[in-house]
Amino acid sequence: MFDLSLSNKIISVFVIVLLLSCGGGSDSSTAPVVDSPPVIETPESPVACQNVQYPILEASFEGEIDADFIAANTIDGVTTPASRWSSLGIQEELIFDLGEVKTIGSLKIKWYQGAERQAHFSVDTSVDQGTWQNVLTESTSSGKHSGFEQVNLTPSDGRYIKLVAMGNSENDWNSIVEVQAHSCEGADGQIVDLFPNELGIELVDWYLNIPTDEDNSGTSDSIYENDLAAGYTNSEYFYASSDNGIVMRSPSYGFKTSENTSYVRVELREMLRRGDSSIRTQGVNKNNWVFGSASNQGQADAGGVDGELNVTLAVNNVTTTGENYQIGRLVIGQIHANDDEPIRLYYRKLPGNNNGSIYFAHESRVEGSDEVYVEMIGSRSNSASNPSDGIALDEKFSYRINVTANLLTVTIIRDGKDDVESTLDMSNSLFDADGQYHYFKVGVYHLNNSSDPDEYAQATFYDIRNAHTGYSQSE
Numbered sequence: 001m002f003d004l005s006l007s008n009k010i011i012s013v014f015v016i017v018l019l020l021s022c023g024g025g026s027d028s029s030t031a032p033v034v035d036s037p038p039v040i041e042t043p044e045s046p047v048a049c050q051n052v053q054y055p056i057l058e059a060s061f062e063g064e065i066d067a068d069f070i071a072a073n074t075i076d077g078v079t080t081p082a083s084r085w086s087s088l089g090i091q092e093e094l095i096f097d098l099g100e101v102k103t104i105g106s107l108k109i110k111w112y113q114g115a116e117r118q119a120h121f122s123v124d125t126s127v128d129q130g131t132w133q134n135v136l137t138e139s140t141s142s143g144k145h146s147g148f149e150q151v152n153l154t155p156s157d158g159r160y161i162k163l164v165a166m167g168n169s170e171n172d173w174n175s176i177v178e179v180q181a182h183s184c185e186g187a188d189g190q191i192v193d194l195f196p197n198e199l200g201i202e203l204v205d206w207y208l209n210i211p212t213d214e215d216n217s218g219t220s221d222s223i224y225e226n227d228l229a230a231g232y233t234n235s236e237y238f239y240a241s242s243d244n245g246i247v248m249r250s251p252s253y254g255f256k257t258s259e260n261t262s263y264v265r266v267e268l269r270e271m272l273r274r275g276d277s278s279i280r281t282q283g284v285n286k287n288n289w290v291f292g293s294a295s296n297q298g299q300a301d302a303g304g305v306d307g308e309l310n311v312t313l314a315v316n317n318v319t320t321t322g323e324n325y326q327i328g329r330l331v332i333g334q335i336h337a338n339d340d341e342p343i344r345l346y347y348r349k350l351p352g353n354n355n356g357s358i359y360f361a362h363e364s365r366v367e368g369s370d371e372v373y374v375e376m377i378g379s380r381s382n383s384a385s386n387p388s389d390g391i392a393l394d395e396k397f398s399y400r401i402n403v404t405a406n407l408l409t410v411t412i413i414r415d416g417k418d419d420v421e422s423t424l425d426m427s428n429s430l431f432d433a434d435g436q437y438h439y440f441k442v443g444v445y446h447l448n449n450s451s452d453p454d455e456y457a458q459a460t461f462y463d464i465r466n467a468h469t470g471y472s473q474s475e
Contacts, residue, residue: 052183058097063087074179081235084112086175096161101127105155106182108148108242111141112175115233118143120166125158146233147240180242201464202473204229206268210237211254220255225275237266245460250446252455267443272303288437289468292405304468309440312398312463320351322450324382330457331445337438340365342431355390358412365430374422440466
C-alpha cells in the first residue's frame with residue numbers, strides 16, 4: 001500500500017509513581033502498610049502541527065532570467081515542465097511572499113527533471129526581509145522522482161521564504177516547476193519521499209502506458225510492473241501530486257497503444273503476474289482473471305475469479321474544444337476482455353457546466369449488438385445541462401466496479417452523500433465463454449482527438465485496490 005501523507009511522530013512520556021499509604025491517627029498501634037495501585041500520569045501531549053497549505057501571493061527573482069521561465073510560474077498551479085522558473089548560477093535567490101506572518105514548517109517542491117538529477121538548495125525565512133533565519137542548510141533533492149517532494153524545515157514564523165538555489169548534480173542550472181508552503185511538520189531538514197505511497201496503490205500489480213515513444217516502436221511506451229513499483233515517474237504524464245496522490249495526465253495527441261485505437265491514454269493495466277515475465281500478458285493464465293460463471297477449467301487456469309476494483313480520485317481537467325461528442329469526456333476505469341470491454345466508466349463535464357456526469361458503457365460480444373449505456377449521475381448528452389448532483393473538477397470521489405459471476409455492479413461513493421449504484425446482467429454477453437479473460441484498467445483514457453493541441457485531460461488518483469477470489473497480492 002501507498003500513502004503520500006505524513007504522520008507526525010509524537011513520543012509520549014509516561015511517569016509511573018508508586019504511592020504507599022500508611023494508616024495513622026490517635027491509635028498508638030501501627031497500621032499495616034498497604035500498597036496502593038500505581039498511578040500513571042500522562043502529561044498533556046504537544047499539539048501536532050497541522051499540515052495547512054498557505055497561499056503564496058507572489059514569487060520574485062531579481063537575477064537574469066528567460067522571459068518564458070519566470071518566478072511566477074512556480075506558483076501558478078500548472079505542473080507541466082513548460083511552466084517553470086529557471087536560472088543559471090549558484091546562490092540564486094527565489095523569494096515567496098505569504099502576505100502575512102505564518103508558522104512555516106515545510107515546502108512541497110516539484111523540481112524540473114526531478115527524476116534525472118538532484119537539486120542543491122537552502123531555505124531561509126523572514127518576517128520583514130531585513131533579518132533572515134536559516135531553516136534548511138545545503139539540502140539536496142532526492143533525484144528519484146519528477147513529482148512533488150516534501151522538504152521539512154526547522155519550524156519558524158515568517159512572511160517571506162527565500163529558496164537559495166545552488167545548481168544541480170549535472171550543472172549550475174536551477175529549475176523549479178511548482179512550490180507550495182505548508183505549516184509545521186516537526187521533522188527538521190528531512191526530505192520526504194512522496195512517491196510511491198501507502199494508500200493502496202500496489203504498483204507491482206500494474207503496468208503503465210504513456211504517450212511517448214522512447215523505444216522507437218511507433219506506439220506508446222509501456223512501463224512494466226517491476227520498473228513501475230521501483231518508483232518510475234514521468235514529469236509530464238505520471239508523477240506524485242502535492243496532496244498525496246498520483247497524477248495521470250493525457251494530452252489529446254501523442255503516441256497510442258496500437259494502430260487500431262484512435263485515442264491517447266495514460267493508463268494502468270492490471271498484471272496479476274506481479275513482475276513474473278515468464279507468464280504471458282494475454283490469455284487465460286495467472287496474469288488475468290475470469291468470471292465466476294466461467295468453466296471450472298477456466299477458473300483453475302486463471303489468476304483469479306470475479307473481481308472488484310476500488311478507486312478514489314479527482315478529475316482535475318477536461319477538454320473544452322473539439323467535436324461536440326468528444327468534448328470534456330474521458331474514461332477513468334475499465335474492465336477489458338480479449339477484444340471487448342464489459343465496462344468503460346466515463347466522467348464528462350461540458351463547458352459552461354460546473355459539475356460533471358458519470359455513466360458507463362457495456363459492450364456485448366454478441367455480433368451485431370449495440371453498446372448499452374447506463375447513466376448514473378447526470379446525462380451523457382452532448383448538450384447536457386449542469387447536473388445539480390454532479391461532480392466538480394478537483395472534487396474527490398470513489399468508484400467501485402464489482403463482477404460476481406455475470407452480475408456487474410457499479411457504485412459511486414462520495415462523502416456526505418448517498419451512494420449511487422447501478423447493476424447490469426451480463427449473462428447474454430458471452431464474457432464467461434471458454435478462452436475469455438479479463439483485466440482492470442485505471443487512469444485517463446482520453447476520448448478526444450479533435451481538441452486544440454494544448455488541451456489535455458488529467459486526474460489524480462489517491463487509492464487503487466484490486467481484488468479477486470483466489471488471488472493474493474502477498475504471493
